[in-house]
Amino acid sequence: DGGITQSPKYLFRKEGQNVTLSCEQNLNHDAMYWYRQDPGQGLRLIYYSQIVNDFQKGDIAEGYSVSREKKESFPLTVTSAQKNPTAFYLCASSIARRGKNEQFFGPGTRLTVL
Amino acid sequence: GQNIDQPTEMTATEGAIVQINCTYQTSGFNGLFWYQQHAGEAPTFLSYNVLDGLEEKGRFSSFLSRSKGYSYLLLKELQMKDSASYLCAVRDHNAGNMLTFGGGTRLMVKP
Numbered sequence: 001d002g003g004i005t006q007s008p009k010y011l012f013r014k015e016g017q018n019v020t021l022s023c024e025q026n027l028n029h030d031a032m033y034w035y036r037q038d039p040g041q042g043l044r045l046i047y048y049s050q051i052v053n054d055f056q057k058g059d060i061a062e063g064y065s066v067s068r069e070k071k072e073s074f075p076l077t078v079t080s081a082q083k084n085p086t087a088f089y090l091c092a093s094s095i096a097r098r099g100k101n102e103q104f105f106g107p108g109t110r111l112t113v114l
Numbered sequence: 115g116q117n118i119d120q121p122t123e124m125t126a127t128e129g130a131i132v133q134i135n136c137t138y139q140t141s142g143f144n145g146l147f148w149y150q151q152h153a154g155e156a157p158t159f160l161s162y163n164v165l166d167g168l169e170e171k172g173r174f175s176s177f178l179s180r181s182k183g184y185s186y187l188l189l190k191e192l193q194m195k196d197s198a199s200y201l202c203a204v205r206d207h208n209a210g211n212m213l214t215f216g217g218g219t220r221l222m223v224k225p
Contacts, residue, residue, distance in 0.1 A: 035215075040122075040217075040218075040220075041217055041218070042118075042201060042215035042216050042217040042218050043157070043201070043203075043215040044215070045212060045213070045214075048210075048212065056210065058212070088154075090156060090157070100145070100162045100164075102147060102159045102162060103147075103159075103213065104159070105156035105157050105158070106156060107155065107156050108154075108155070108156055110154075
């Protein structure tokens with residue numbers, strides 16, 4: 001089955017620790033995205049990547065870092081510099097051509113920083 | 115920048131019709147998407163509009179007016195499972211074709 005996986009579903013960390021969230025897709029999509037969602041809010045773009053070894057900052061990149069060494073993988077690191085990291089994190093992917101190109105989302109990781 | 119507005123919450127009755135509105139301001143409009151998101155789950159794609167008019171897909175329809183910066187999602191024959199948040203997202207070619215999401219409309223369907 002093709003799809004996007006994120007692990008783990010729930011993650012707890014102590015304040016001041018870096019943590020890396022996993023995102024893998026086997027849809028052969030070129031573009032991948034990371035969003036943050038706070039309770040009762042819409043999605044805000046953290047980082048995106050349209051091709052391997054290249055990525056761009058989104059609207060709220062401060063305190064986060066990413067890498068795109070493989071087409072299938074786009075891990076997100078939440079660093080200790082992120083002032084309010086507790087949130088629901090969603091990874092998405094899409095093809096990168098003209099047209100509809102809807103984004104497909106993974107199941108999300110709920111991060112709680114204690 | 116972009117500004118996307120949708121109502122925060124709506125309530126409707128099972129079997130009825132509900133219309134969820136979305137207004138937007140963007141400099142380089144390149145498509146509008148509607149997603150459904152059940153609590154604690156990932157958003158799933160519902161519809162896409164890039165030209166003016168109505169797109170129908172089963173019980174769900176979506177309408178777009180580019181001149182008015184306005185879209186709506188119409189849900190017919192409401193079912194209890196339609197209780198979810200509905201997210202409006204606009205793609206802007208002046209922003210690298212990235213999506214900007216509205217805050218979402220939480221729909222509660224009552225018996």
